[in-house]
Amino acid sequence: MKQFACGDVVPSCGRTFTAPADDDILTAVAGHAREDHGLAEVPAGLVDQVRAAIRTV
Ligand SMILES: [Zn+2]
Incomplete structure (x- = not known):
């Protein structure tokens, strides 16, 4: 999983985000x-x- 704070x-x-892929994080971050x-x-x-800043967790 990928994680971004x-x-x-x-x-x-x-706010923190966790998603399977970088692009999913970026989509969620754009909405946020x-x-x-x-x-x-x-x-x-x-x-x-x-x-x-995205980390692999
Ligand atoms: Zn924020």
């Missing part, structure tokens, strides 16, 4: 970013940061 990118956020961080779109640079 939003706090690794947005220090004030305590839109609903909880007010980002209509996730910028490419942020996607790179998220990918870099």
